[in-house]
Amino acid sequence: MLSKEKIEYFKKKLKEHKKETEGQLSEVARPNLQAPGEWETTVPDMNVRVSDKNELADTFEEQETREALEENLEKHLMSIEKALKRVDEGTFGICSICNKEISEERLEAYPMAEYCIKDARNKPQT
Numbered sequence: 001m002l003s004k005e006k007i008e009y010f011k012k013k014l015k016e017h018k019k020e021t022e023g024q025l026s027e028v029a030r031p032n033l034q035a036p037g038e039w040e041t042t043v044p045d046m047n048v049r050v051s052d053k054n055e056l057a058d059t060f061e062e063q064e065t066r067e068a069l070e071e072n073l074e075k076h077l078m079s080i081e082k083a084l085k086r087v088d089e090g091t092f093g094i095c096s097i098c099n100k101e102i103s104e105e106r107l108e109a110y111p112m113a114e115y116c117i118k119d120a121r122n123k124p125q126t
């Protein structure tokens with residue numbers, strides 16, 4: 001069983017992760033005011049002359065990259081939030097499939113872990 005101190009330690013780590021991820025997210029997206037917790041991609045500065053087709057294509061490409069990045073960051077942020085919720089509920093560090101403890105080494109490497117190594121292997125990564 002994880003000690004209170006250990007859980008506090010992981011909680012602090014998760015909060016740092018969260019801040020970092022939110023910082024990265026705010027560079028490509030802004031919080032969606034209609035749907036709390038969700039983000040929408042911001043459009044890069046459009047100083048593009050429409051007559052220049054190449055530049056316009058670059059802008060579209062950049063927009064796609066931003067959206068992919070934003071999606072990944074948002075997923076990451078959600079897994080952090082979920083882990084923080086488990087801290088509050090007292091289920092942090094417990095595999096949500098087999099209810100066994102997740103090893104400390106695994107949590108150290110990936111504090112957002114929701115499953116033990118065995119179940120994570122059986123489950124496709126999302």
Ligand SMILES: [Zn+2]
Pocket residue numbers: 095096097098099100115116117118119
């Ligand atoms: Zn398990």
